[in-house]
Amino acid sequence: MACQKSMLGGFCMGAWLPSSRVPGLEVCASASAGMPELSAEKLEPSGSACSLGGVIRYLGPKHRLRGGQMEGSLGRTCAVGSSHPILSSLIPREPMSPIASLHSSSFFVLGLLAALSGAPQALAQAAVHADGLKSPAEHLGRPVGTDFELADWDQTRSFHEQLAQHSSHVMLRKLGTTAEGRDFLEIVISSEENLARLDEIQQLNRILADPRGWNEESRQRAVENAPVTLAVSCSMHSTEVAGTELGMEFAWLLATSEAEPWKSARDKCLVVLFPTLNPDGLDTVVHWYRRTVGTEFESSSLLRLYQLYTGHDNNRDWFMLTQPETQLVTRELYKRWFPQVYWDVHQQGSNRERFFVPPFRDPLNPNLDPGIITGIDLLGTRTLFDLTVKGLTGISTGVSYDMWWNGGNRNVPVRHNVVGLLTEAASCDLATPIFLPRQELSAPRGLGAYVPSNRFPAPWPGGWWRLADIIRYELAFGESLLGSLSREPNLWRRNQLAASLRTVEEGLGEGVRGWILPENTPDPDAALRLVRILLDSGLEVHRTTEPFHASGREFPAGTLLVRRDQPYGAHLQDLMQLQRYPEGDPPYDVAGWTLPLLLGVRRVEFFEEAPDNLELVKTQVEAQGAFSGDPRLAGIPRGWMSVSHSHSWSQLAAQLKAGDTVSYLGAGDRGGLLVPGGQSANTDEEPLVLNQMPRIGLYAPWSGFKPEGWMRWLFDTWAIPYVTVRNEDLRAGRVAEMIDVLVLPGNRARQIDGGRAQGTVMDRYAGGLDPEGAASVEEFVRVGGVLVACGASSGWALDLLALPLVDVTREGTDFSCPGSILRGIPATSFWTAGLEPSQAVFFSSSSAFRLMTEQERTEARIAEAGDLEMPLVYAPRRTLLSGWVEHPEVVAGRGAWVTASYGEGRVHLFGFQPHYRGWSQQASGLLMRAMFLNREH
Numbered sequence: 001m002a003c004q005k006s007m008l009g010g011f012c013m014g015a016w017l018p019s020s021r022v023p024g025l026e027v028c029a030s031a032s033a034g035m036p037e038l039s040a041e042k043l044e045p046s047g048s049a050c051s052l053g054g055v056i057r058y059l060g061p062k063h064r065l066r067g068g069q070m071e072g073s074l075g076r077t078c079a080v081g082s083s084h085p086i087l088s089s090l091i092p093r094e095p096m097s098p099i100a101s102l103h104s105s106s107f108f109v110l111g112l113l114a115a116l117s118g119a120p121q122a123l124a125q126a127a128v129h130a131d132g133l134k135s136p137a138e139h140l141g142r143p144v145g146t147d148f149e150l151a152d153w154d155q156t157r158s159f160h161e162q163l164a165q166h167s168s169h170v171m172l173r174k175l176g177t178t179a180e181g182r183d184f185l186e187i188v189i190s191s192e193e194n195l196a197r198l199d200e201i202q203q204l205n206r207i208l209a210d211p212r213g214w215n216e217e218s219r220q221r222a223v224e225n226a227p228v229t230l231a232v233s234c235s236m237h238s239t240e241v242a243g244t245e246l247g248m249e250f251a252w253l254l255a256t257s258e259a260e261p262w263k264s265a266r267d268k269c270l271v272v273l274f275p276t277l278n279p280d281g282l283d284t285v286v287h288w289y290r291r292t293v294g295t296e297f298e299s300s301s302l303l304r305l306y307q308l309y310t311g312h313d314n315n316r317d318w319f320m321l322t323q324p325e326t327q328l329v330t331r332e333l334y335k336r337w338f339p340q341v342y343w344d345v346h347q348q349g350s351n352r353e354r355f356f357v358p359p360f361r362d363p364l365n366p367n368l369d370p371g372i373i374t375g376i377d378l379l380g381t382r383t384l385f386d387l388t389v390k391g392l393t394g395i396s397t398g399v400s401y402d403m404w405w406n407g408g409n410r411n412v413p414v415r416h417n418v419v420g421l422l423t424e425a426a427s428c429d430l431a432t433p434i435f436l437p438r439q440e441l442s443a444p445r446g447l448g449a450y451v452p453s454n455r456f457p458a459p460w461p462g463g464w465w466r467l468a469d470i471i472r473y474e475l476a477f478g479e480s481l482l483g484s485l486s487r488e489p490n491l492w493r494r495n496q497l498a499a500s501l502r503t504v505e506e507g508l509g510e511g512v513r514g515w516i517l518p519e520n521t522p523d524p525d526a527a528l529r530l531v532r533i534l535l536d537s538g539l540e541v542h543r544t545t546e547p548f549h550a551s552g553r554e555f556p557a558g559t560l561l562v563r564r565d566q567p568y569g570a571h572l573q574d575l576m577q578l579q580r581y582p583e584g585d586p587p588y589d590v591a592g593w594t595l596p597l598l599l600g601v602r603r604v605e606f607f608e609e610a611p612d613n614l615e616l617v618k619t620q621v622e623a624q625g626a627f628s629g630d631p632r633l634a635g636i637p638r639g640w641m642s643v644s645h646s647h648s649w650s651q652l653a654a655q656l657k658a659g660d661t662v663s664y665l666g667a668g669d670r671g672g673l674l675v676p677g678g679q680s681a682n683t684d685e686e687p688l689v690l691n692q693m694p695r696i697g698l699y700a701p702w703s704g705f706k707p708e709g710w711m712r713w714l715f716d717t718w719a720i721p722y723v724t725v726r727n728e729d730l731r732a733g734r735v736a737e738m739i740d741v742l743v744l745p746g747n748r749a750r751q752i753d754g755g756r757a758q759g760t761v762m763d764r765y766a767g768g769l770d771p772e773g774a775a776s777v778e779e780f781v782r783v784g785g786v787l788v789a790c791g792a793s794s795g796w797a798l799d800l801l802a803l804p805l806v807d808v809t810r811e812g813t814d815f816s817c818p819g820s821i822l823r824g825i826p827a828t829s830f831w832t833a834g835l836e837p838s839q840a841v842f843f844s845s846s847s848a849f850r851l852m853t854e855q856e857r858t859e860a861r862i863a864e865a866g867d868l869e870m871p872l873v874y875a876p877r878r879t880l881l882s883g884w885v886e887h888p889e890v891v892a893g894r895g896a897w898v899t900a901s902y903g904e905g906r907v908h909l910f911g912f913q914p915h916y917r918g919w920s921q922q923a924s925g926l927l928m929r930a931m932f933l934n935r936e937h
Contacts, residue, residue, distance in 0.1 A: 133166040133256070134159070136248040144245040145468030148293055150431050151245060152286040153182060153279040159248050160187050160275055168192045169255045169266055175328045179308040180280040184328050187247075187273040189254045191266045194227055201226045201270060205338035208497045209417065210567045212504060219497060227267070228489040229339040230481070231418075233274045233329070236315055236409060238281025238306040240347035241430055242470035247275045247345075249471065250478050261483035268486035272337050277325055277409070278314060281306030289430050299429055300761045305704040309713035313706050313917055318412040319575060319595065321536050322713065322918040329409075334416055334538030334568070340492040341379070341419045343481060344410040345474060348424040350434060353444045354394030354460045355473045356424040357383050360403045361446060363582045367570045368403060368414055369499040375419040375492070379484055384457075386480035392473055394460025396444040400424070404581070405590045406574050415571035416538065417499040419492065423477055425470045438462035500567040507565030514563040515576045515596075516555060516604040517626070522836050524627035525647040526599040526921060531560065532620040533595065534575075540566050542614040543626065550606040560617065560626045563610050576603060581820075581884035590819035590844075592883020593919065597821050597840040600646075600922030630834070632670060639676040644834050646921065648674060649928045650719040656693035657721060664688045664933055665833065672834015686830055688933060694786075696931060697725040697739035699747070701755055702765035707746035707791060707913055714915045714924055720931075727755055728764075730773035735780035741931050742780060746791035746913050749799065774800055782903030786934045788927070791916075794847055794909040801902050802862045804852040807911070808894050815890035819844045820883025823875040824896050824923075831871040831899065831929055839872060840881060841896055842920040847911035848874055848894035865900045872897035872926065897926060906934050 137143045139159045140151055151159075164172035164187065171188040178184050194201065207214050207222035214222075232250070234243035251273055253262050265271075276282050284306045292298050305311035310323060317326045333339060348356065358380030364373065384397055401422060405411060410420040428434045438461055443450045450459055485492060507513065521527045534541055544559045564573055581591040596603045617623050628634075630642035641648040643664070652674060655662055661677030666686035681687035698715070700708045715722050725742065729735075735742065744752070755768030769777065778800055781787045789797035798805050809815055824839040826832035849870070857864060876893040879885065898909045908930040914923035 131166055132162070134162055135256075136245070136252055139248075143468070144249050145242070145466065145471040146431070147433055147466060147468075148431050150241055150286045150289055151248070153276070153283045156244055156248065156275055156282065157183065157185060157279075160185060160251065163187075163251060163255060167255045169195070170251070171195055171198075175332065176324060178278070178280045179324055182279040182283075184279065184325060185275055186332060187251055187275060188270065189251060189266070189273060190227060190270040194267070194270055201229070202336060202338070205229055205340075208340070208493055209334075209338040209500060211497055211500055212567070223490055223493045223497060226493065227270045228341065228485045228492045229270045229272065229337055230485060231272045231274070231333060231337065231339040231342045231413075232345065232478075233277050233343070233409060234345045235282060236277035236344070237312055237346065238276075238278050238285040239302075239430065240345075240427065241282075241285060242347060242425060242467055242474060243345040244276045244282055245467070246471045246474045246478070247273055249475060251275075253475075254482070261479060261486050264486040265482040268489045269482060270337075271482075272332065272339065274329060277329065278307050280308060281314075285430070293432070296759070297761055298432060302704045303702050303761075303765060305706065305709045307709075309709040309716075310918075311704055311706045311709055313710070315409055316407050316590075316917050318409050319407045319533070319537070319571075319593065320598075320917075320919055321533055322717075327536065330412075330536060330538075333413065333418070339413075339418055340496045341375075341421065341481075341485060342410060342413040343421045343423070343478070344408075346422060346424045347427045347470065348400075350427050350436065350465065351440065351442045352426065353396035353399075353456060354426045354465075354469075355387070355392070355477075356396050356400060356422070356444070357387075357477065358421055359398050360401050360422075361398050362402060363584070364403045365405075365574065367574045369417060369502060369570060371495050371499045371502070372414055372417055372419055373403065375495050376414070376421060379419065379421060379481060382484050383477050383480040386483070387473070387476050388458055390476055392476060393458040394426070395458065395473075396447075396456045398455040399444040399446040402588070404587065406571075406593055407590070412537075412571065415574055416568050417496050417503060417570075419495070421481070423474060425473055426465060428465050428467055428470065431467045433464055433466045435464050436462050503567055503569045504565050507563065507569040512564060512573070512577070512605045512607060514561055514565075514606055514610060516550060516606055517560040517562070518555065518602055518604060519559060519626060519628050520631070521602040521627050522630065522644050523600050523646050523922070523925075524629040525645050527601045527627045528620055528623055529921070530596060530599050530601050531617065531623040534562060534572070535618070535620065537571060538568050539572050541617040541623070542610070543617050543623075544611050545613040545615055546611070548611040548613075550608050550611075551604050553604075558626055560623060561606070561610065561614075565610075578882045579820075580882075586816055586886065587818055587884055590883070592820040592881070594821060594882040597881055598842065598919045598921060600836070600840065600925075630673075632673065636673075641674040642834060643672050643674060643925065643929065644836070646718070646925055649925070649932070652690070652932065653693060653718075653720050656690060659691075661689060661691045664690060666830035666933075667833060686833075688830075688935060690932065693721060694740040694931060694934075695738070696720065696722040696741045696743060697729075697735075698722050698743050699730075699745065699752075700724045701727060701747060701751060701768070702761070703751070703756060705745065705747060705751075706917075707915070710913075710915050710918055711743065711745040711790075713918055714927075718924075718928075720928075727768055727773055730769055730776050733772070733776045733779070735776050736783055736785050739785070741786045741788060741934075742777065743931070744787070744789040744793035744797065745915070746793050747796070748792040749796040752793065752796050781905035781907060784904040786905055786931070787902075787907045788910070788930050789907070790910045790927070791846060791913040794849075794911055797907055797909060798849075801907055802860075803868070803898075803900060803907070803909075804857050804862050804865055805849045805868075805895070805898060805909075806852055806856070807847045808850050808890055809847055811890075813887060813890045815885075815887045817843045817845070817883075817885040817888075817891075820885055821881040822879050822885070822888075822891070823881050824872045825875050826872050827870060829869060829871045831869075831897075831933065838875070839926070840920075840922050841872075841874070841912050842916045842923065843885075843891075843912055844916060846913070848891035848896065849898050849909065849911060850894050868898065868900040870895040870898050897930075899930070 142149055160172055164170040169189055173186050175184045175186055204222040204226040211219050234247040288302055307314045317323050321327050359377040384395055387395055410422040413420040441450050444456055447453055531541055541560055541562050544557055546557050548555055575595040578594055579592040581587050630644050633642055663675040663681050665671050665673050665681055668685040675681055698711055753768045753770035756766050758766045787797055820843055822841045822843045824841040826835045874891045874894055874896050879888040879892050896911050900907055914920055914927040
């Protein structure tokens with residue numbers, strides 16, 4: 001039927017909706033909410049229709065309606081609603097900005113005429129500008145944000161390459177390669193004049209970031225004679241796909257538009273754009289979506305992590321700097337560009353607010369500069385105003401995201417005197433639209449109801465939510481941000497200068513002046529990693545040239561120290577000090593992250609003025625020789641090693657792989673040392689002869705599991721050979737023929753047993769271990785294998801092997817510790833020989849074990865374990881080292897690491913993850929002991 005509303009020139013609603021029939025479709029604008037309804041009289045086989053209240057809507061291969069599905073008129077179940085793919089971008093939404101509307105109109109006509117003419121191949125024949133420059137729509141053959149379409153890294157990279165090639169306002173730099181070997185790029189956008197003086201701008205920015213040694217005239221010149229520098233990062237989390245396409249549109253408008261604020265921003269701003277912080281993950285997600293779109297598995301999650309090792313945890317790596325992507329960006333921020341403002345583009349879940357902008361919620365970390373915090377608040381509030389005036393609804397502020405923890409991509413810049421902004425847009429289903437009735441929308445986190453409030457002034461009414469909507473909100477934010485920066489560029493440059501000066505001055509005031517890294521730290525390898533992290537973060541490390549006295553003791557010449565009176569002193573203090581989360585609501589996630597504790601490095605606070613005789617240490621290599629390590633190695637023949645030195649595990653693996661024999665001394669004064677083959681040991685030293693590399697298998701379900709990725713990172717970084725073990729490998733049985741040690745990295749019992757449900761993923765990836773795989777694991781241990789279960793996996797192993805243990809954190813107490821550093825006390829044991837008297841354990845909703853009582857064993861029909869021991873317990877007193885814990889007495893004195901024989905084999909249970917996020921590196925040595933030092937091998 002023809003459209004019943006007003007028509008003009010064969011089009012209805014002024015929205016370019018043809019009244020003539022697109023193949024299989026007729027368009028009518030009589031639907032509620034201004035959404036065109038589509039006749040199902042002649043549906044093409046590629047789609048199907050669903051009926052709702054007598055109205056038929058076209059369905060692509062699969063679309064989502066939150067809250068349920070409807071039975072399709074063609075006899076299959078499908079979700080209600082959506083538009084024809086060709087017309088998907090035409091569904092009326094809230095008004096686009098004039099710039100975006102004008103930009104998309106020419107391409108829209110091209111695409112629509114191609115569709116109506118029955119020549120879809122015309123979509124690929126994009127018009128080329130006279131200067132060779134292509135817009136994102138012309139480059140991709142579609143507008144950004146098109147339903148069911150995503151750009152992969154080749155398309156994204158090639159767009160920015162042609163933009164840089166043909167525009168005098170754009171420069172492209174290859175920074176290095178990703179974890180999987182793809183190019184990692186940054187795009188620099190500004191006026192021709194600014195790009196011609198980049199070296200000068202970088203030097204002026206450097207003065208703002210570090211004003212020490214510059215007079216007032218030089219500082220003022222640095223404020224007034226350069227554009228404000230804005231860094232923008234897109235799609236760090238690769239399932240948050242809108243950011244990558246936003247980046248193309250944002251770069252295009254900034255490089256080419258003569259409208260405001262884009263034109264002024266080219267002169268007043270220098271923008272450093274990272275098109276995606278995870279090119280590997282972009283390809284992983286896009287290729288999976290292309291494989292599944294239009295199938296029953298369209299909404300299924302990935303089979304692997306979208307960053308080689310970290311997945312979503314790539315945004316937890318910004319102080320530890322373990323991954324190449326974080327290392328590259330960190331170098332650009334704090335050693336090349338020194339931006340004044342940083343915008344990190346993210347997405348969140350679908351059901352709450354449409355868009356989050358700063359200010360952030362409490363608590364506020366006391367190390368952060370007030371000028372930087374109020375700058376965040378000012379820019380965020382202005383964007384809230386601008387977006388609301390544009391008619392964009394569902395925007396929240398002051399909810400969900402706090403300013404406490406370190407380690408995120410917008411958190412660490414704030415500690416470097418950069419105004420760090422975060423936006424979080426509600427997600428659709430990658431590029432598949434979703435429909436959200438108002439009654440299914442949830443209030444922003446921290447608000448009681450989905451109603452207007454000061455932090456949520458204009459709730460979104462519900463309806464369709466698309467990829468194009470996300471980009472529209474993000475682009476409006478970027479436009480507002482550029483407007484604010486270009487109106488007052490010197491304000492933001494002066495703000496950074498003032499924050500840098502305050503930070504240096506505060507470092508000379510009351511309190512801790514810095515930290516000494518004594519030479520007798522137990523793990524010199526970890527101490528060198530600490531030095532590298534500090535240097536890579538833009539911090540200064542000094543070495544004394546003469547002996548000095550501080551904190552009541554003497555330190556020799558050559559001692560390393562780090563001073564707080566430096567421009568990035570807030571970041572230094574936040575890494576080196578103990579955290580104490582403020583009273584009030586419990587933390588959502590991480591509350592403590594003290595870096596020396598995580599690495600197992602000694603540091604000594606000093607409150608005096610720093611010694612005069614200091615020299616800068618510029619590289620990790622220059623710091624070698626500053627740490628002596630295990631004193632027992634002094635005077636011992638070459639080749640002896642201490643397992644307290646983390647690098648010793650890499651050396652041990654290499655020697656065993658080469659066929660060498662090494663003895664571990666498990667007791668006595670030399671306990672914890674590794675003796676080369678041919679060296680004698682006393683029997684009272686409980687020597688364990690190691691002559692072959694254990695075959696280690698790492699369990700990896702078909703779901704992309706972050707702890708498994710971090711375990712792979714640890715093994716690869718420490719050069720520990722291993723194989724990946726899948727569900728089907730364990731279900732096949734005879735596991736002992738394949739491996740000697742099976743490591744469970746932290747999967748919960750339901751994930752291990754059930755895996756991915758049938759029907760949610762291709763059959764070969766569905767299912768877990770229960771029952772055959774679980775029985776195979778039990779048999780593997782019983783006949784002589786070693787099972788190492790970490791974190792939540794320990795509960796599954798405990799149940800499988802019927803061990804007489806109880807996890808006290810599950811006994812209905814009010815105990816809570818979502819992410820903090822606890823103190824572990826090692827027992828005097830073969831397993832712990834040579835350990836320091838205290839061990840830092842990162843506890844993140846972890847476990848703590850006690851022995852069952854006799855009555856509990858009887859009721860559960862569980863036998864007493866003959867040689868069960870607890871090599872490590874949580875400290876009976878002063879359990880918390882850094883962060884926050886409620887009712888620490890629940891875990892105090894309970895088992896953190898438990899081991900027991902089982903049949904001919906052995907099981908090790910770690911209630912925590914000894915490899916947590918690549919942070920918990922001291923505890924990783926405990927994991928190595930559990931894998932290597934088993935007599936059962």
